[in-house]
Amino acid sequence: MPPQKQAANLGDIARALGVSVATVSNALSGKGRVSASLVPRVREMADRMGYVPSLAGRALRTGRTGVLGLVLPDIANPLFPQIAQAIEFAAGSAGYGTLIGDSRGDSAVQTEAIHRLVERGVDGLVVVPRRGTRISDADCPVAVIDSPSTPGNTVSADHRQGGALVGAHLAALGHRRVLLLGNNPASAVQNDRLDGMRDALSGHAEVEVLWIEPYEREREPGSLLDLAGHVAAGVTAVAAVSDLHALRAVTELHRAGHRVPEDVSVTGFDDLSWSGAITPALTTVRADMLRIATIAVSSLVRVIEGKDEAPDGFVVSTDATRVPMSLVVRQTSGPVRRTSYEETTR
Amino acid sequence: MPPQKQAANLGDIARALGVSVATVSNALSGKGRVSASLVPRVREMADRMGYVPSLAGRALRTGRTGVLGLVLPDIANPLFPQIAQAIEFAAGSAGYGTLIGDSRGDSAVQTEAIHRLVERGVDGLVVVPRRGTRISDADCPVAVIDSPSTPGNTVSADHRQGGALVGAHLAALGHRRVLLLGNNPASAVQNDRLDGMRDALSGHAEVEVLWIEPYEREREPGSLLDLAGHVAAGVTAVAAVSDLHALRAVTELHRAGHRVPEDVSVTGFDDLSWSGAITPALTTVRADMLRIATIAVSSLVRVIEGKDEAPDGFVVSTDATRVPMSLVVRQTSGPVRRTSYEETTR
DNA sequence: CTGAAAGCGCTTACAG
DNA sequence: CTGAAAGCGCTTACAG
Incomplete structure (x- = not known):
């Protein structure tokens, strides 16, 4: 039959x-x-x-839909795939569906996206907030994934510890002068990463921060970072707060005739999908997104299923959990070598 | 009050x-x-x-949930953000929510993801199928986004025309010997793009295809493409079927001491988020994802709302629509110049 | 251990 | 033009 x-x-x-x-x-x-x-x-x-x-029947009766909302600051963000994949997996494993909402980089749209998801009856919300936004009462439990420096309860990678990993790595390789690369002095994530780098390098290397202009898709042709100038001044390593900046550094250094890592080491952050594919492959730092997602989803689910109280204006407590990051050592970071200039002047 | x-x-x-x-x-x-x-x-x-x-009440009564499912071959795919953002926007504009499902690059998982979404009561499904998968009856209307060469009704970018854009661009710049770069001879998308390139270059340039090994995140250090060899043999342009391959080409050419585009032009495909940020900025081809998404979603919605019949085993007819792609000219592609070698030997 | 009943919130024929 | 009623499919007290 x-x-x-x-x-x-x-x-x-x-x-x-x-x-x-x-x-x-x-x-x-x-x-x-x-x-x-x-x-x-x-x-x-x-x-x-x-x-x-019938989920609809069940939902009507129980008042729960079995769906979680995922609100992202900008789906076009290159880090998003990692996050979305991890949340989708964690939610699925807990028996929940994942409804997405895109803030399109705009706070008003973020608020609207949250409302739309709530109207659709999501049981809880995972929000990766736009910089500077605080998620207020959303009529459902909310877990926030953000920088550890964000006030309130959040889950996040330990960006500072990740930065320290990079710093320690470069210090161990013997670098004495390191250029840190960021593009947004107002970003908590970037500052956490830079602080970690500074901590780990202090006592080992001189450190300088170069804030480059905010990333724009179509920047002026020829707007370079003058990394060559810094290299001439003795910098042997460039540590970026993002793989994007690291990539820019690698390509500009190459173009200026420097070899990576023979002349200059470069490190990135986030382990974006292509970072192993470039030549040389990029040394970077990776967040354990699955762990972060699991923590966010499970705290949410505990509140939804009534096993925990929802504290603090419905925002889920995760004890401000910090998930350690890990260093991915690839070919862009190497030991300091004497430059051929110094060798030939002996 | x-x-x-x-x-x-x-x-x-x-x-x-x-x-x-x-x-x-x-x-x-x-x-x-x-x-x-x-x-x-x-x-x-x-x-x-x-x-x-109450969407639940309405859903129970009407049998419709107002939610569309989006099934992706692999969320980690770097092209995914563009697709997801466009679908989320198109669905939202049509009054639908978007539930995501991840195939994690596995056909069995894809089938399971589809089932889970259907069980959750999605009114329709947008599927970007895994290579070689055909979506059979899914108990709900399905719109497929895929290569035009895929049998059945699909919406997709016109990859072949996109390839022709690249070919014509390189031909116009005076290139006589072009190396095409792909990594999967079985991919309909890649073959469409290559065919377009070949068409547009025929009569203008000699063309050769280099199939590199499938992309792996952690490939063997030092496994290079020997682009230098091709350049020595007279290649002045490398046209890749993906920005990822183009990036690899740029970094390897740089490392081999060639300048891009002065010595060799490089073009990519897909306009991934970082492609404007590298130096030199990558010339590439962009799909009109919003248009593709709008077509997929609106055909779906017409069937869902009973304005169209669902033809062909519930797969939505989109007249196999081909959406034109557009060329994004940046700094990696330039006119052919005599090499300094030849100049100096005069 | 099992069943009859109520009710979640909505929409849709159907009667008035 | 408006209302009473049925019913979508489920779960949960409550009686037996």
Whole structure:
């Protein structure tokens, strides 16, 4: 007997078995007391009839939809795939669907996106907020993924510790003069990363920060960073707060005739998808997104399922968890070598 | 009077106004005949009471959820953000939410992801299928975004025309010997792009295809493409089927001591987020994702809302629409110049 | 251990 | 033009 196609419901199963829908519901959910002998019969019949529970019916009755909303600052952000994939996986594993909302880099759109998701009845929200935004009461539990420096309860990678990983790595390689590269002095994430680098390098190397102009897709041709000038001044390593900046550094150094890492080491941050594919492959720092996502989703789910209280204006407490980052050493970072200039002047 | 907080429903409004829920429903939806004088009163009261329609109630009654599923071959794919953003926007504009599903690069997971979305009651599905997968009946309308060479009804960028754009561009710049770069001879998308390039270059330049090994995040250090060898043999332009390959070409050429584009032009494909940020900025080809998404979503919505028949086993007909791509000329592609070698040997 | 009943919020024929 | 009623599919007290 082939499984039937058209959606059967609890009533169909109950009728087929001569029992009540309540009993079928209980047998399937394992909640109410049902005679042991009935459970397998119900299950089998449900299978045979191709029973798929109606989420709408369940949602109407329970007031829960089994869906989480994911609000991102800008889907076009290159880091987004990692986050979205991790959240989708964590949510799926917990039995939840993932509805996406895009802030398109705009606070007003972010607010609107949150409202739309709430109207759709999401049970909880994972928000990666736009810089500087605070998520207020959203009529549902919210988990925030952000920098550790953000006030309030958040889950996030430990950007500072990640920075320290880079700093320690470069110090161990013998670098004495390191140029740090960022593009936004107002970014908590960037500052955390830079602070970590500074900490780990202090006592080992001179450090200088170069704030480049904010990233623009179509910047002026020829607007270079003058890395060559810094190299001439003795810099042997460039540590960027993002793979994007690192890539820019590598390509500009190459173009200026320097070799990476023979003349200058370069490190990035985030392990974007292409960072292993360039030549030389980029040394970078990776967040454990799956862990971050799992923490965010599970705290949310605990509140949704009533196992935790929702503290602090409905924002989920995660004890401001910091998830350690890990260093991915590839070919752009190497030991300091004497430059050929110094070698030839001996 | 401040707007009330707790979710009001149709019954609350009806009670407040002394009319029936049916009337309120009709007034709000504009469907049933309601006296003109009542409509604004109902609307106003709904606003004042902070009425938010229950999607669950509506879904249970109408059998529609107002949610579309988006199934992606691999969220980690760098092209994904563009697609997801466009679909989310198009769906949102049409009044639909977007539930995501990730195939994680695995056909079995893809099938499972589709099932999960269908179980969640999505009204339709936008699928970017894994290579070689055909989406069969999914119990809901499906729009497929894929290569034009894929059998069946799909929406897609016109990859071949995009390739021709690159070819024509390089031909116009005077290149006589062009190396095409791909990594998967079985990919319909890549072959379409290459065919377009070949077409446009034929009669103008000698063309050769280099299939590099499939992209791996952590490839063997030092596995280079020997682009230098090709350059020595007279190649003045490298046209890649992806920005990723183009990036690899640029970095390897740099490292081999060639300048881009002075010695060798390089072009990519897809306009990934970083392609304007490298130095030199990457010449590439961009798909009109918003248009593609709009076509996919609107064909889906027409079927869902009963304005079109669902043809061909529930797969939405889009007349196999081909959306033209556009060339983004940046700094990696330039006119052929005599090499300094030849200049100095005169 | 099992069943009858209520009700989540909505929309849609159907009667008035 | 408006209202009473049914019913989408489910779960959960409550009686038996």
